[in-house]
Amino acid sequence: GQSLEQPSEVTAVEGAIVQINCTYQTSGFYGLSWYQQHDGGAPTFLSYNALDGLEETGRFSSFLSRSDSYGYLLLQELQMKDSASYFCAGGDSNYQLIWGAGTKLIIKP
């Protein structure tokens, strides 16, 4: 089947760096996206990796290794406002997004 696995919860300290991993099993996989969702809010797009390597957008970076079926989202200089759930999503052979269950990021002062 097609699935994306990510940790259910990650805790980090304000100002630190945190990495949220995502492993996937999809046929015809064609890219990995990351979305952020605050409690009660809508998911918002953060980053997309079509090819292997690192994509950087400000404090956020995303990495993809297609040979390892693995990606991660890296958040630097954590701020309290980064407390949210983070979802990875991968495109399958039917060009549909398959979503991970989400990782709740808890940031402590």
Added chain:
Amino acid sequence: DSGVTQTPKHLITATGQRVTLRCSPRSGDLSVYWYQQSLDQGLQFLIQYYNGEERAKGNILERFSAQQFPDLHSELNLSSLELGDSALYFCASSVQSGANVLTFGAGSRLTVL
């Protein structure tokens, strides 16, 4: 404001009733997706339309139906409502059909009593 408009924002109704949720996609986007998110759960894909035609179906119940109109707005109809249908319903849009970048609306929170 993401550009995707969903109405109503909140809806409270009783079991057995029927409701309609509406979505206007971002200007220029042809594809509309519907998702269900129950409390503290992930996003469950329901259905996708592209330029008026159904493109993909997810875990959508038979009691639910949707359509996309010529002006590209979409409606999700939920009937014979059950307590378990209480959830946030999100609409998202994209320019293309097979997109990795979706723009989500603020959601419609449905409470079934």
